[in-house]
Amino acid sequence: MTASTTAGAAALIREALEVYADDPQAVQALQGYARRLAEPLRIAVAGMVKAGKSTLLNAIIGEEIAPTDTGECTRIVTWYRHGHTPSITLHPTEGEPRNLPLKRVDGRLVFALDGVRADEVERLDVEWPSPALQAMTLIDTPGIASLSQDVSARSVRFLTPEDSPSEADAVIYLMRHLHASDIRFLEAFRDTEAGRSGTVNAIAVLSRADEVGAGRIDSLLSAGTIAERYSLDPNLRKLALGVVPVAGLLAQSARTLRQPDFEALQLLATLDRAARERMMLSADRFRRSTEPEGLTEEARASLLERYGLFGIRLAIVLVRNGFGEPTPLAHELARRSGLDPLLELLDRQFQARAEALKARTALAAVEDLLASRPRQATERLAVSLERLQANAHEFRELRLLAALRTTGVQLAPELAAEAERIIGGHGTAASQRLAVAPGSGPEVLVSEARRTLARWRSVAESPLAARPAVEACRVVIRSCEGVLADCTGRARQPQSA
Structure with missing residues (x-):
């Protein structure tokens, strides 16, 4: 399913390039989205000032390469990509990019802007040979709600642009406590063009969790209780796939x-x-x-x-x-x-859906182009876009996941919870979708998939089911069929000696 969706998004971009071949600005943007399909998933790390964004980013990468002080560099959007050779490239708001010197002090990478002010820098690109960066590109953003309005606005413009998809496919959002400003940012991120399909593509982190218990050895237990309460908050639940307490410094x-x-x-x-x-x-x-x-x-x-x-x-x-x-x-x-649970959640919710999230961004770009630069002879392109949005099952799962967490679909609570799990709300592995023990053999998975499929077909056929519930059942049934087909194929493979 994923391969066909990615191929469909790539074909849509190629079709759009033909339609807008005489528009250099559109061509440049579309070529950028075509490259994004082949790149690792882009995950932004965002949050209020002093939330511990750079510290957490260093923990995920496994090296101290993101500046954690209050210097100029923490006011700049900084990209961390995988590279065979370490390098830092400064992209100024005006002029050509240039390399910065690499300098390490006490094991930490030191950024030397060589006299350039932060407001003169569009972004920094750091390439580093870290295994963690092979699967994802991490983007460190300045603090939201900073005392400096320019610094705060830089993050907001980058993550939630008004007239184009976000540069990030997903976001890790750090918060010390749950405030209205946190909800407002996550709502804005969801409402960007990239999130218009209803995709829930954010994970919340209760950061500096060790401070919840004033540094006591049981601080993470207290933080875990708070994170669980936040995860059930109806306002946050519709915006984030989970809340994880993390002691970032540790x-x-x-x-x-x-x-x-x-x-x-x-x-x-x-x-x-x-x-x-x-x-x-x-x-x-x-x-x-x-x-x-x-x-x-x-x-x-x-x-x-x-x-x-x-x-x-x-x-x-x-x-x-x-x-x-x-x-x-x-x-x-x-x-x-708390780092390991966060990495597991990233793997289950972001990496497992990476191709679908990237494809959704590409589709949103074409959708935006059709709206902002209308022209004749785009009917065929619009039809291709609509067909891909409607038929790609990954997008249908993402839309249903968002609906289950927001407006609901007129299913009984226990059925809604099961539907969320089956469509990948707790992870996309077959064992996670079917709620069986990890490592269960194909025969166990096939048996459970068949039982689950039969039950949901029965729910869909109920004469009392409302139309939104029936539509949701169809998505769940298609997910069950996909799991069953995959597990049946594995069960039929000869076992190696």
Whole structure:
């Protein structure tokens, strides 16, 4: 299904290029959307000022390459793409792009704008040989609702342009608390041309989650309860596919754990509990402590900067409970930071639908072109666009998912919840759609798919079902048929010895 949808979007772009061949501006835009179909999914990281966007981006990439201070670079839209050779390219608002020098200090990439002001820069392009960037392009955006209206407006214009699809196919939105301004931004992102089909293409992150419990070791549990409450909020539920609590600073430092960090944490773990608790009453007290012997003030300051009190407390407990090597400790810290659940959600909801989301952006571009630059002889192009929008099952799933989360489709609550799962609301793998154990064999999946398909055909045939419910059932049935066909094909394949 995905391959045909992508091919259909590419064919539509080619048809539009023929129609608008004499319009250089339209041709340039269409060629850009054609390239986007072949590129990794574009995911923007957005949120209010000081929400921890760059820190989370570093955690996802697994390297400290995004600036996390308050310098000029945090006011610039910065793209992070996969490249075999590290490079930074500055694209000014006027003039030709130029390369910036690569400089690392204490393991962190330092951006030197060479005297150029942030308001003179359209964007920065960073290419980096990170495995994470092979599957997605990450876009770091300046803080929304910044004290500087220019900085805030730059993010809003980039993510929610008024007259064209967004540069981003999806967004990770960071928030400290759920405010009306967060809802307004997510509504604007959904209402851009790229989201006009009703696509829900945002994930919310309850950022700096360790601060919810004032740095206590159970802070993430408290943050998880809040995130669950937010995920059920009717205003947010229709705009985001989920809410994940993440301690971004700990996630970043866990992914970049250094040997000196590990040795310092081992020293701290040698102290008895009473001494540790006295020391950890505040950041200032930790920094001024003289215990244990051999841990310098500089090392303490580095730990505070990189892990915070929550991360230090958690790491000490883990070391004392058997995590005696740097790599296992780093993996466990990353897991407990909330990063792993976020990466799993990204994989289930964005990467699994990457081709459909990119194709939707291409279709929105053609739709916008027909509306903004009308001309004769576009009837055939309009028909092709309408046919692809109506017949591509991935788009029908996305539209139904949005409808289930917003207006509803006149299904009983338990059926609506099941429909959301079957069309991929919890992930697009067959086991996730059918609610069976991960790793279940093809025979189990085939049996459950057949049972589910029969039940939904029965629901669709009910004389009491309203028309919106019947239309929703048809989408669910088509999803069941696709899962059944796929699992049946796998069941028939000969098993390797």
